[in-house]
Amino acid sequence: MKIEVLGCSGGMGSGEYTTCIRIDEHLLIDAGSGLGKLSQNDMLAIKQVFLTHAHLDHICFLPLLLDNLFELLESPVEVLALPETLEVLREHIFNWQVWPDFSVLPDKHQPVLCYRPLSVSTPLQTVDLTVIPMPASHAVPACGYRVVSTEGKVFCFSGDTSYDASVLQTFNQAGPINMLMLECAFPERLKTVADQSKHLTPQGLKQFLLQLEQPPENVLITHLKPAFRKEICDELTDLKLPSTLHFLSSGETFFL
Numbered sequence: 001m002k003i004e005v006l007g008c009s010g011g012m013g014s015g016e017y018t019t020c021i022r023i024d025e026h027l028l029i030d031a032g033s034g035l036g037k038l039s040q041n042d043m044l045a046i047k048q049v050f051l052t053h054a055h056l057d058h059i060c061f062l063p064l065l066l067d068n069l070f071e072l073l074e075s076p077v078e079v080l081a082l083p084e085t086l087e088v089l090r091e092h093i094f095n096w097q098v099w100p101d102f103s104v105l106p107d108k109h110q111p112v113l114c115y116r117p118l119s120v121s122t123p124l125q126t127v128d129l130t131v132i133p134m135p136a137s138h139a140v141p142a143c144g145y146r147v148v149s150t151e152g153k154v155f156c157f158s159g160d161t162s163y164d165a166s167v168l169q170t171f172n173q174a175g176p177i178n179m180l181m182l183e184c185a186f187p188e189r190l191k192t193v194a195d196q197s198k199h200l201t202p203q204g205l206k207q208f209l210l211q212l213e214q215p216p217e218n219v220l221i222t223h224l225k226p227a228f229r230k231e232i233c234d235e236l237t238d239l240k241l242p243s244t245l246h247f248l249s250s251g252e253t254f255f256l
């Protein structure tokens with residue numbers, strides 16, 4: 001399984017792109033501004049876009065992707081997410097006012113966009129991967145994803161989440177993880193805003209990791225807010241956690 005981090009930032013700025021992870025050639029998790037780095041041919045190969053939630057930094061390039069592919073595709077791009085997330089897209093994005101309703105274009109019988117609702121913990125089989133939505137605890141309905149390759153390698157992405165015992169319980173029930181991508185958006189001194197916006201601080205991340213029954217050797221830290229990147233990295237390093245932490249940058253690729 002090839003995991004390409006097109007974007008992983010919690011904000012914007014030079015070299016900063018918001019969440020978009022490409023897995024192999026056909027699948028995306030989230031459609032943040034990192035998606036804009038793909039070539040037209042790469043975009044044409046995308047078959048499924050799994051969304052963690054409807055916040056702008058995770059969906060902002062989906063409308064533009066569909067416009068790029070409009071009239072070129074033989075089969076629709078599937079957009080897979082929790083029903084609440086799909087409802088936000090229908091009502092607030094693809095509503096003819098913010099953007100055309102690509103679920104009926106260019107033709108309602110052969111549209112460029114096809115919505116597919118997901119349920120937490122219910123696996124979805126793609127051609128060569130199993131994708132299982134994992135619970136998340138965020139300011140809006142949200143999920144993370146567990147992606148399993150045909151060889152049984154497991155990539156877990158927390159999505160945007162705060163610490164939550166039931167989220168942790170599901171992670172523990174799901175079994176071992178080869179690669180975990182976990183968010184940490186704010187430093188400790190901004191815990192109030194982290195709690196309000198339901199993100200992890202270093203202490204929350206520590207709590208999460210230490211309670212994982214089978215913590216992975218390597219943890220990739222994502223969704224750092226650009227203004228606080230150094231502060232968060234320093235705080236996490238000082239915690240001396242048992243897993244090796246890697247502070248993700250947009251553009252990195254991993255193989256499992």
Ligand SMILES: Nc1ncnc2c1ncn2[C@@H]1O[C@@H]2COP(=O)(O)O[C@H]2[C@H]1O
Nearest residue numbers: 010055057139160185193196197198199
């Ligand atoms: N009370 C709040 N609730 C939610 N988001 C907030 C709040 N205050 C500030 N924010 C910011 O709004 C951002 C929306 O996207 P994020 O969840 O990445 O991070 C959030 C915070 O940086």
